[in-house]
Amino acid sequence: MSSVLVVGSVALDNIKTPKEDHKNLLGGSASYSSVAAGFFAPTKMVGVIGEDFPKEYVELFNSKNVDTEGLVTEKGKTFTWSGEYEINMNNRKTISVDLNVFETFMPHLPASYRSTPYILLANIAPSLQSHVLSQIDSPKFIIADTMDLWIQIAKDDLHKLVKQVDMLILNDSEARDFTGLDNIIKAGHEIMKMGPRYVVIKKGEHGAILFGKEGYFLAPAFPLDEVKDPTGAGDCFAGGLMGYLAQADKHDFETLKKAVIHGTVVASYNVEAFSMRRLKEITIQDISHRANLIKTYSSF
Amino acid sequence: MSSVLVVGSVALDNIKTPKEDHKNLLGGSASYSSVAAGFFAPTKMVGVIGEDFPKEYVELFNSKNVDTEGLVTEKGKTFTWSGEYEINMNNRKTISVDLNVFETFMPHLPASYRSTPYILLANIAPSLQSHVLSQIDSPKFIIADTMDLWIQIAKDDLHKLVKQVDMLILNDSEARDFTGLDNIIKAGHEIMKMGPRYVVIKKGEHGAILFGKEGYFLAPAFPLDEVKDPTGAGDCFAGGLMGYLAQADKHDFETLKKAVIHGTVVASYNVEAFSMRRLKEITIQDISHRANLIKTYSSF
Numbered sequence: 158m159s160s161v162l163v164v165g166s167v168a169l170d171n172i173k174t175p176k177e178d179h180k181n182l183l184g185g186s187a188s189y190s191s192v193a194a195g196f197f198a199p200t201k202m203v204g205v206i207g208e209d210f211p212k213e214y215v216e217l218f219n220s221k222n223v224d225t226e227g228l229v230t231e232k233g234k235t236f237t238w239s240g241e242y243e244i245n246m247n248n249r250k251t252i253s254v255d256l257n258v259f260e261t262f263m264p265h266l267p268a269s270y271r272s273t274p275y276i277l278l279a280n281i282a283p284s285l286q287s288h289v290l291s292q293i294d295s296p297k298f299i300i301a302d303t304m305d306l307w308i309q310i311a312k313d314d315l316h317k318l319v320k321q322v323d324m325l326i327l328n329d330s331e332a333r334d335f336t337g338l339d340n341i342i343k344a345g346h347e348i349m350k351m352g353p354r355y356v357v358i359k360k361g362e363h364g365a366i367l368f369g370k371e372g373y374f375l376a377p378a379f380p381l382d383e384v385k386d387p388t389g390a391g392d393c394f395a396g397g398l399m400g401y402l403a404q405a406d407k408h409d410f411e412t413l414k415k416a417v418i419h420g421t422v423v424a425s426y427n428v429e430a431f432s433m434r435r436l437k438e439i440t441i442q443d444i445s446h447r448a449n450l451i452k453t454y455s456s457f
Numbered sequence: 458m459s460s461v462l463v464v465g466s467v468a469l470d471n472i473k474t475p476k477e478d479h480k481n482l483l484g485g486s487a488s489y490s491s492v493a494a495g496f497f498a499p500t501k502m503v504g505v506i507g508e509d510f511p512k513e514y515v516e517l518f519n520s521k522n523v524d525t526e527g528l529v530t531e532k533g534k535t536f537t538w539s540g541e542y543e544i545n546m547n548n549r550k551t552i553s554v555d556l557n558v559f560e561t562f563m564p565h566l567p568a569s570y571r572s573t574p575y576i577l578l579a580n581i582a583p584s585l586q587s588h589v590l591s592q593i594d595s596p597k598f599i600i601a602d603t604m605d606l607w608i609q610i611a612k613d614d615l616h617k618l619v620k621q622v623d624m625l626i627l628n629d630s631e632a633r634d635f636t637g638l639d640n641i642i643k644a645g646h647e648i649m650k651m652g653p654r655y656v657v658i659k660k661g662e663h664g665a666i667l668f669g670k671e672g673y674f675l676a677p678a679f680p681l682d683e684v685k686d687p688t689g690a691g692d693c694f695a696g697g698l699m700g701y702l703a704q705a706d707k708h709d710f711e712t713l714k715k716a717v718i719h720g721t722v723v724a725s726y727n728v729e730a731f732s733m734r735r736l737k738e739i740t741i742q743d744i745s746h747r748a749n750l751i752k753t754y755s756s757f
Contacts, residue, residue, distance in 0.1 A: 245639050339545050341662075342682040362641075363663035366680070373754045375677035380666070382642040414757040454673045455755055457714040 159297070159406040161194040161399050163187050164203040164264050164289045165279025165392070167228065169210070171239035172388055172431060174246070182432035183214045184238060186279035186302065189389035192436050193396025193423040194277065195222030196444060198403035200396075201270045203227035203289065207235035207258045217433065226267050231258040246384045247361065266292040275403040278322070279392055280304050283314040290321055298408045300324045301353075302395045308334045320352035323408070326395050328359040341366070355413065357398075359391055367417050371410040376417045377455050379425035379447055386431045390424040393436070397423030397444075415448075422447040459597070459706040460499040461699050463491045464564050464589045465579025465692070467504040467528065471539035472688055472731065474546070482732035483514045484538060486579035486602065489689035492736050493696030493723040494577065495522030496744060498703035500696075501570045503527035503589065507535035507558045517733065526567050531558040546684045547661065566592040575703040578622070579692055580604050583614040590621055598708045600624045601653075602695045608634045620652035623708070626695050628659040641666070655713065657698075659691055667717050671710040676717045677755050679725035679747055686731045690724040693736070697723030697744075715748075722747040 165187030171180045187204040194200040201224045208230060218225050236259035239252040264285055274297035278286035286301055301322045307315050308331055315335075319325050325348060327335065332344040341358050345368040348356045356368040360378075367374035398420030405412050422444050429435045465487030471480045487504040494500040501524045506515075508530060518525050536559035539552040564585055574597035578586035586601055599622045607615050608631055615635075619625050625648060627635065632644040641658055645668040648656045656668040660678075667674035698720030705712050722744050729735045 340682055340684070342680045346682070360663060363660060364675075364677070373680050374757065375664075375680065375751075375754045376757075377664070377675035377677065377755075380642045380673050380675065382640055382646070384640070411757070418757055451675075452757070454675045455677075457674065457676075457711070457718055457752065 158198055159274045159403040160199040160201065161275045161277060161403045162201045162203065162266075162270055162273035162293075163191045163194060163277045163279055163396065163399075164286070165190055165281050166236055166259060167204040167206050167210070168236045168238050170388060170432065171237065171252075172386060173241040173252075174386060175242070175244045177385070177431065179431050181211075183217065184388060184432060185236065186281065186392045188214075188218070189392030189427065189433070190277055190279040190302070190396030190399075191218060191223045192221045192433055193393040193420070193427075194400030194403070196397065196423065196441050197400030197419070198222075198275070200224065200400065201227055201273055203264045203266060203270065205229050205231055205236075205258050205262045207231060207233045210235045217437065221436075227270055229265075233258045240388070242387065246387050249387070264289050274298070274406075275399055276300070277395060277399040278302065278318075279395060283307050283311050283318040287314065287318050287321065298323050298402055300326060300395060300399055302326045302391065303331065305331050305334060316351065319348070322353050324355040324357065325353045326357045326359065326391075326398075328361070328391065332358045357417065359394060361390075365394070365417060365421065367413060369410055369413070374410075374414040374417060376414075376421055377451060379422060379451055380454070381425060381428065384428045387428050388432070390428050393424040393427040394420040396420070418448050418451055419444060421451065458498055459574045459703040460501065461494040461575045461577060461703045462501045462503065462566075462570055462573035462593075463487050463494060463577045463579055463696065463699075464503040464586070465490055465581050466536055466559060467506050467510070468536045468538050469510070470688060470732065471537065471552075472686060473541040474686060475542070475544045477685070477731065479731050481511075483517065484688060484732065485536065486581065486692045488518070489692035489727065489733070490577055490579040490602070490696030490699075491518060491523045492521045492733055493693040493720070493727075494700030494703070496697065496723065496741050497700030497719070498522075498575070500524065500700065501527055501573055503564045503566060503570065505529050505531055505536075505558050505562045507531060507533045510535045517737065521736075527570055529565075533558045540688070542687065546687050549687070564589050574598070574706075575699055576600070577695060577699040578602065578618075579695060583607050583611050583618040587614070587618050587621065598623050598702055600626060600695060600699055602626045602691065603631065605631050605634060616651065619648070622653050624655040624657065625653045626657045626659065626691075626698075628661070628691065632658045657717065659694060661690075665694070665717060665721065667713060669710055669713070674710075674714045674717060676714075676721055677751060679722060679751055680754070681725060681728065684728045687728050688732075690728050693727040694720040694724040696720070718748050718751055719744060721751065
């Protein structure tokens, strides 16, 4: 058993779906990724919150195996994201973004964090992700997650970052944007040429593809007949994946495959309710149960 | 080893992709499905052609384990489909359809066909698919393939048909249209309630989901870094699936899973070239090779 460091955003989310509307939910890439990783291994979180950030959210992190020494409170309000999902839950519209304390965020790692072996750079600006890497001593495995925004406005920073990481995670449309290639199999190989030994292309309800020089791993999604709120699914995927690696304390291709499945499972639970309501309830046994079901559903 | 009966369309296709443009290609649902099934088991084909149908296409069928006693030549021209694919190869536009001899097609089974155990009703009007079933003696397993057109213009006929078949195959958008449900897991279960014991929802490059009371089988697609012409992929999938069942001469859930994989593989070869150019070249050993690769790529 090793441990995970997660850096990313911590947010208060206002989310509207065709059926429900909720405000001031716990959100952000570091929040979801850390809680997801915490199911598997001790997780250290780096982020910034404002003075309005509810104490119970910090308590939730701590109750979920997440060390919040690196979660800094600054004067002002917490980063807020307001978004709306269309009927099919695939298309998301950002209604507003209030950066607040996040605007000047410059992640500084506490001394106790610097030798963490498994580093998850959850979705934030690639320059901040690189800044975290510069403070790390002898990491064992580094994953960066990213999103369309950085491909559009910070492509050079992203190119620099991907040379320093072991794995890049992004979704299918982002992989197409990043490479200019329409075929995602081609796109995955192209991204490997940019630096990372491994690439994971997420395809939402269609699962994910892990690319490595060892070959492919074609991971299905867990079949769900209802999705309540897709927010944080990708962050949970990355967090669960990295948590699994830290728990196993290895990162060979066979372990990476199992890690992808466990990330998939955490994400599948997460989308069953708003914010972290479902993650609050579940245990590692629930996660193992669905991982075994995926094995049954995909073996032949 | 048992045998397969395939009924469907036989066509001359004019196909345009962003890179190529070809005319008078061998096409049609029965053509693709029969050649795909023929890799695994003797296949009897039912269809209609015009006097203009090239002899070498009939010879191709015969060289590929396909019995053409039920392929009737009528006065006039062969059914012709002209279509165009957009750059991503997912969106297809029909430019023209000339039904010709297909307009009055009423499939009549030769006596030697009537006791075929494995019946594949490839994509044609559901009323014709039902008409074929009325001429069959004690079938072991019946599969119907369908398409959006019939859901739109012959929904009642399709509802009647699905009560008589063991498996319905359709793609994800068709499953949504047919059920009015956006979630395809829900849609698959809803279609099972309409009659068929098994449903397969095809998702193109994302694979396919087999639904049965035994559970799910989540089949990946074979990873391809280039698609030259997607025409006939669904027909090859259905044909390969049914051919595999006939070869095994059983249809339990474990055999169905393997059949889905083998259908997937035949489809993956088919899209690598226009018309049947790739299917002409490959052997059952090539098919086994890719089926084993999919096993490697999806095991964990």
